[in-house]
Amino acid sequence: xxxxxxxxxxxxxSGLDEEGLTEVAAIATKRSFAKGEALFTEGEPAAGFYLxxxxxxxxxxxxxxxxxxxxxxxxxxxxxxEAAFFxxxxxxxxxxxxxKGEALFxxxxxxxxxxxRNPRFAxxxxxxxxxxxRRFARQIEELSFAEVPARLAAYLIxxxxxxxxSFQGKTYLDLDMKKGELASRxxxxxxxxxxxxxxxxxxxxxxxxxxxxxxxxxxxxxxLAGKQSTPREIG
Numbered sequence: 715x716x717x718x719x720x721x722x723x724x725x726x727x728s729g730l731d732e733e734g735l736t737e738v739a740a741i742a743t744k745r746s747f748a749k750g751e752a753l754f755t756e757g758e759p760a761a762g763f764y765l766x767x768x769x770x771x772x773x774x775x776x777x778x779x780x781x782x783x784x785x786x787x788x789x790x791x792x793x794x795x796e797a798a799f800f801x802x803x804x805x806x807x808x809x810x811x812x813x814k815g816e817a818l819f820x821x822x823x824x825x826x827x828x829x830x831r832n833p834r835f836a837x838x839x840x841x842x843x844x845x846x847x848r849r850f851a852r853q854i855e856e857l858s859f860a861e862v863p864a865r866l867a868a869y870l871i872x873x874x875x876x877x878x879x880s881f882q883g884k885t886y887l888d889l890d891m892k893k894g895e896l897a898s899r900x901x902x903x904x905x906x907x908x909x910x911x912x913x914x915x916x917x918x919x920x921x922x923x924x925x926x927x928x929x930x931x932x933x934x935x936x937x938l939a940g941k942q943s944t945p946r947e948i949g
Contacts, residue, residue, distance in 0.1 A: 717742050720767045720818055723791040726842045729834060737832075741824040746816050753809040753817065760798030760805050762821045766790050769815015772895065773807045784899045787812070787891055789876075796843055799826070812891065863910050865900045867939035870920065870927060878929075885929040 717739035721727045727738060744767075747753060753764065756775065771788040785807055788794045798805050799822060829836050870887070878887040889896060897907040914920045919935050921928045929935060 717744070717818060720765065720791075724765050724793060725791075725845070726765070726793045726796075726838050728838065734832060734834065737828060738820075738835075741828070742818040742820055744816055745819050747811045747814065749811055749814050751811050753811070754795070754805045755808045756805060758805050760795065760803050760822060762819055762825065763793060763795040763798060764809070764820070765793045765818040767816045767818060769817075770812040770890065771809055771815070771817070772812050772891070773809055774898075775807055782898060784891070784895050787899075789890075790815075793842060796839060812895075862900060862902050862906055863913065864939055865902075866907070866910050866914075867919070867935050869896070869900065870929060871932075871936060871939055874929060874932070885932060887927050887929070889925045889927060 718732075718735045721730070721735050721738055721742075727735065730738070742765075745753070745764075747769070753771070754760075766788050768790055771794065773785045773788065773794060775783045775785065777783070786794075788809075794809065795805060825835075829839070873890065874885050874887050877890075878885050880886070891899065893907060894904050897904045900907065911920070911922045915922070917934075918930055919938070920930055
């Protein structure tokens with residue numbers, strides 16, 4: 715896929731005309747990565763930011779004793795590491811591939827030059843960073859105030875609204891991360907996550923078959939998560 719086609723699918727570059735897309739594409743370079751490879755590590759000087767074209771990436775913190783805390787999973791067409799343009803100019807977390815793929819890399823100095831010449835870039839960057847802030851604020855709220863069942867219910871609803879299929883009143887979706895990573899994302903441990911899934915099955919909320927989750931009663935799941943019964947945008 716050409717760089718311009720990749721750029722068109724991203725929120726950050728939405729609204730740009732062909733000339734603008736061509737200008738951005740000219741400074742972008744493709745970087746392929748293997749599963750488990752780190753694009754950058756926490757504390758490393760921020761040379762630029764990325765747009766995920768294919769594959770999956772997780773942003774995480776690693777404690778001195780090796781424990782990992784997943785902050786966010788990046789999906790195709792999403793940008794990441796934009797915040798490193800500000801502050802102390804270092805990456806605040808590690809970016810590690812959960813499957814092989816490809817990303818576009820935007821060098822810091824070249825992109826800052828585009829920001830100075832094109833206000834549209836600056837506006838879109840503000841929107842992108844605002845959505846990122848909302849995402850982390852929601853995550854902090856969930857970890858601070860919600861119990862594990864409510865956190866898991868909220869995650870399943872978000873995933874269902876992003877990618878799922880429905881048949882005969884049931885919603886089918888595939889987890890986009892390993893269960894150990896999901897436990898870390900929810901601020902709990904694998905054993906507690908497994909017990910919560912078993913409880914969901916006993917109470918008729920959902921069933922789990924490997925990495926596939928079958929939501930049996932979306933309305934009750936939304937009630938547990940503290941959400942309204944009608945879908946809303948997640949962002």
